[in-house]
Amino acid sequence: MSVLDRLSVRVRTSLAAGLAAALLLGGGAWWLRDHMYRAQFAVAESEAQYQAREIGRGLGRGQPPAAGDLVPYVALDKDGQVFALGGPLTTQHLTGPLPPAPEHAAEDWAPREQLISVGPASAAAANRFSGRTFTAMGAWTMYFRVSDTTGPSTPPLGPITVYVPATPFTAEAAVRTIDPVLQAGVPAAALLVALIAWVATGRALRPVEAIRAELAAIGEHRLDRRVPVPRSGDEIARMATTTNATLDRLERSAVQQQRFVADASHELRSPIAALRTNLEVSLAHPERTDWPAATQEALTSVERLQHLTEDLLFLARGAHPAATGADAPVDLAAVLGELADQYRPTVGGRLALRVDAPDPVPVRGSRIRLHRLVRNLLDNARRHAESEIVLVARGTAHGCVLEVRDDGPGVPVADRERIFEPFTRLDEARSRDAGGSGLGLAIAADIATRHGGTLRVAHSPRGARFVLELPGLPPERPHREDHAGRDRT
Structure with missing residues (x-):
């Protein structure tokens, strides 16, 4: 330097x-x-x-x-x-x-x-x-x-x-008459210009110094403070506006992170407490304990902890910039068919599971992540449906649309955005009894976003209707189901 x-x-x-x-x-x-x-x-x-x-x-x-x-x-x-x-x-x-x-x-x-x-x-x-x-x-x-x-x-x-x-x-x-004037005037004028530049630059940088001082005062627990925005409307004012917008995002991110950590701690504490209580009671009265039943109950708590930990890890990895999810061609119609075959034995005679996807629906992305997205929507529909779940996939002019419908109580209009936030439950007791952690829809929305699409709750005469919109494959790239890539993704 x-x-x-x-x-x-x-x-x-x-x-x-x-x-x-x-x-x-x-x-x-x-x-x-x-x-x-x-x-x-x-x-x-x-x-x-x-x-x-x-x-x-x-x-x-x-x-x-x-x-x-x-x-x-x-x-x-x-x-x-x-x-x-x-x-x-x-x-x-x-x-x-x-x-x-x-x-x-x-x-x-x-x-x-x-x-x-x-x-x-x-x-x-x-x-x-x-x-x-x-x-x-x-x-x-x-x-x-x-x-x-x-x-x-x-x-x-x-x-x-x-x-x-x-x-x-x-x-x-x-x-000779003007030489003394020029010899003294030129350096004096240059010095005057430098002095004016010094003063003008100091006044111009004064807002920058104020912004720097305010940023230095903003700490981990003072994210609600904002830098002053000059009234000049120049580049410094735009920089201050952008800085405040960045601080807004940081504050929202910090609040969400704190809430996420608190919710995750709460969700982890419940199965851990149940597991500990079960073990302590069993050890305190071993002669009266039904050990197969106690072991099965402990295994259920461990499975719930495992699923919750996997969901938390998935969200943490999904926030990483490297987690793009766009890898290979995937047929959504085939994904729906595979999941329907897996879920029909579990719903039994209580629910009817119908698939409406007569034609291939090609998209580009991660087959495993799209598989998980649809599975989370199916899990949510299975917990709330009364008699029927309908899966629909079709191509459009700009991509494809996938719908998951159920005939349950539906989602109130005021909660259609909130349900995609982590640990959000509209029916706390019912979701907890059914094994829900409040992370499934958040994970589904995250996968949709990282595939360049959207996931929303649309209007339905009865029950809930989740609509997934994804961009389709470019026309110059023919659809090819990559079975070898499924296991690698």
Whole structure:
């Protein structure tokens, strides 16, 4: 982890804002300085052009500039020889031969070459017309050519070329005035931007800190607390809303878990207490104990404990993300037929068990879990039916439907959702006497959900009607009963 990664979000944001401001303002300051220099130098070029034109016309009329005029210039005749110098310039200051203007050059001809320099020997003279001492000058750009030199009192000189330097003194003076402002203003502005970013980031992260503090205060026994939701409606507000929704789910899950543990403890305590009482009485009066009957009663209690433990273990495993249940093609009609054959001997002549599934009903899932789902529904119907149980399975356009009907007392509308919760009994004494633990319908609903379906209690003129809806097999995958997969699932 780098040093920058160890810094807080507030510090990193402020540094980034300050650095970005420094780069932008520094680039803008450089552009402003360069633009001002070029603009002032363009003015100097225009002034030099005007002076070259005026000096050339004066020389053409035989009227050179007055001696007091210290404007530097160099005048060449038609052969390129220097015939006049002005200001502080002498022939020693020329860096090389100066070319004459082309034959047909315009009056504003400007080759833009460095042709004249002034050294230390003429620094004092240069100071007279520049206002400061300098050691070198360059970029002498403005030239003027006079073709007609015929004057009223002078012989014609022929074409002449006049060189006048465009001095950078004004441009340099202009940038010198803004350099202190830019040198102090750019860092100050960047620091101000960083400070504003620091303050703004602190205010923006204040709700996050409040959320963090509230989350830190929420403990195992304080799940009813919620984090504050800002009124801004931004990303932080949405995060707080999502956090509260997660806390709601955690609280409901904790309450359900506590209730589940309490109910499971209660359900386990009853058969354990019955088993212990039976054994204690038998041991206290061994001579009067019917040991086969006592053993059978103890075995019944143990079987009830075993079934209850298996149901609890199934629900615990079903809550694991890996318990998907979607494995292979399964024919629900075949499952109904198998269970009907198993249950008919147990219901005897008391109940009629009818199966209405003439065609195969293919679904995709775990055969053993679907088998258990239907078996739990059958167990529930057997405990409450008076004379008949009907099993129906049929295919639909979007999957399949399985119904388990009985002609018992039915399920009240207010309890049709509650009966799928663990340890829920509508008739406590009857269910307990019949061996029910209150987990069968919860397990059935869990299996249905993990197969992508739903289990509900539908309206029925008489008795209870449980409806299971499952997605069918994709049309491109033909139904194939996997008998080898039954034993493996």
